[in-house]
Amino acid sequence: xxxxxxxxxxxxxxxxxxxxxxxxxxxxxxxxxxxxxxxxxxxxxxxxxxxxxxxxxxxxxxxxxxxxxxxxxxxxxxxxxxxxxxxxxxxxxxxxxxxxxxxxxxxxxxxxxxxxxxxxxxxxxxxxxxxxxxxxxxxxxxxxxxxxxxxxxxxxxxxxxxxxxxxxxxxxxxxxxxxxxxxxxxxxxxxxxxxxxxxxxxxxxxxxxxxxxxxxxxxxxxxxxxxxxxxxxxxxxxxxxxxxxxxxxxxxxxxxxxxxxxxxxxxxxxxxxxxxxxxxxxxxxxxxxxxxxxxxxxxxxxxxxxxxxxxxxxxxxxxxxxxxxxxxxxxxxxxxxxxxxx
Numbered sequence: 001x002x003x004x005x006x007x008x009x010x011x012x013x014x015x016x017x018x019x020x021x022x023x024x025x026x027x028x029x030x031x032x033x034x035x036x037x038x039x040x041x042x043x044x045x046x047x048x049x050x051x052x053x054x055x056x057x058x059x060x061x062x063x064x065x066x067x068x069x070x071x072x073x074x075x076x077x078x079x080x081x082x083x084x085x086x087x088x089x090x091x092x093x094x095x096x097x098x099x100x101x102x103x104x105x106x107x108x109x110x111x112x113x114x115x116x117x118x119x120x121x122x123x124x125x126x127x128x129x130x131x132x133x134x135x136x137x138x139x140x141x142x143x144x145x146x147x148x149x150x151x152x153x154x155x156x157x158x159x160x161x162x163x164x165x166x167x168x169x170x171x172x173x174x175x176x177x178x179x180x181x182x183x184x185x186x187x188x189x190x191x192x193x194x195x196x197x198x199x200x201x202x203x204x205x206x207x208x209x210x211x212x213x214x215x216x217x218x219x220x221x222x223x224x225x226x227x228x229x230x231x232x233x234x235x236x237x238x239x240x241x242x243x244x245x246x247x248x249x250x251x252x253x254x255x256x257x258x259x260x261x262x263x264x265x266x267x268x269x270x271x272x273x274x275x276x277x278x279x280x281x282x283x284x285x286x287x288x289x290x291x292x293x294x295x296x297x298x299x300x301x302x303x304x305x306x307x308x309x310x311x312x313x314x315x316x317x318x319x320x321x322x323x324x325x326x327x328x329x330x331x332x333x334x335x336x337x338x339x340x341x342x
Contacts, residue, residue: 044079044107044297047100047126049119051112052088052219054246055268060111060132060286067290073297088219088246090114090189097122107296109289110158112242113139113192120156127302130158131289132282134192134240136307148309157302159288160309161280163240163265165199166206168278171315172263173207175276175333176235179261183212183233185225185251187243196239196265216243223250230254235261238269248272256324267316271341275327276317285310314338 048064050057061083065075073079082103086093093115100108101123108128110116116130117139128141136142142152148160173179184200186193197213204211212232214225222244229236236255238244244251248264252273255262264274268282288310295305316339322329334340 042078044073045103045105046079046081046293047103047105047108048081048083049093049096049100049108049110049115050083050085051093051115052242052246053085054242054248055272056245056266056282057111057132057242059268059282060289063283063286063288064109064111064131064290064293065286066283067287068294068297069290071291071294073294086115088243090118093118094122100126107293109293111286114190114242116141116158117191125155127296128156128158129289129293129296129302130156130307131285132161132240133158134160134162135195136160138195139191142307146307149306151304151306153303155302157292157296157305157307159285159292159307161240161266161282161285162309163196163279164313165196165239165265166203168263168265169200169203169207169237171278172235172237172261172276173209175263175329176261176327179234180208181210181212181233181235183214183229183236183260184239185214185216185222185229185236185244186239186241187216189217190241190243193239193241193243196241200237200239219243219247222247223254226251226254230258230260233260235263237263238265238274240265245269248274252321256321259326261325261327262321267314267339270316270318270321270339273321273324274318275322275325275329276315276333276337278313278315280310280313284312317341 084096097118105126108119108126110119110130111132113133116133137144141156146152214228216222216225248269249272262274264277266279267277270277292305296302315337317337318341
């Protein structure tokens with residue numbers, strides 16, 4: 001479903017898929033009359049703040065830089081990046097936000113909900129482009145009156161990664177129809193996780209399933225949380241929770257040992273041991289955010305650039321993980337897959 005070549009030069013098909021996300025803002029670029037030539041010789045400075053490293057968020061960072069590079073903003077030529085990673089520590093995220101606020105930056109790229117919230121609280125005037133934020137309204141990043149595809153009217157724009165939680169749950173349930181008890185692991189301090197788990201509860205109730213929730217506050221807690229679900233659940237689904245995803249392999253190891261089917265919501269976690277994920281390509285989320293950042297650097301106010309939600313999803317299946325967790329994938333499900341890992 002998505003291009004195998006993710007380099008800036010190989011993004012033509014991805015750009016076509018992302019046209020709906022950019023269309024609402026395209027008029028701004030055309031009407032601004034601002035060109036790179038007008039800022040020849042300027043070295044733009046962008047601060048990049050990431051809450052933690054895991055495959056999905058790392059792909060966001062790569063996609064963001066690819067989107068900017070394709071727009072003419074390249075590191076080492078006319079662009080300087082200041083990259084920071086909080087390593088999952090909320091206190092460190094706050095310190096990073098303070099450092100960014102003190103810097104002479106043209107723009108800040110905040111990857112994930114907790115990072116964006118810290119930056120917004122501290123660096124209140126620097127143009128902010130967020131990415132991989134589940135619910136920008138609930139997170140307080142955009143006004144409650146601003147819906148996806150609308151302008152925020154502030155110094156903020158970006159790309160949300162809100163998942164189709166109910167649809168995911170129904171699909172996963174069809175893969176393991178015998179599973180009636182489900183589990184999830186998440187950090188209640190992450191607004192994005194709380195939003196997703198709320199939807200998971202509703203989906204589980206509508207399907208007549210029992211949902212067990214295990215809480216964690218740091219990545220080191222994840223393995224113990226997974227073990228606490230052994231004997232209680234037949235399957236586990238992980239939300240857009242950065243704490244859990246950053247230690248996803250620990251969950252997979254427990255599931256492999258105890259024949260518990262494991263599902264993810266981002267396709268990058270499938271290779272880490274999930275049976276399947278119906279989710280989005282996080283590289284393209286970053287790429288879309290990079291395109292918005294390019295508009296800002298060309299002189300358009302972030303508040304005039306509509307924020308959006310990534311709505312392109314694909315199904316990835318890991319047959320090796322399925323075998324380890326004693327899950328049989330039907331031919332019908334396999335035919336629907338966009339990517340199969342042997």
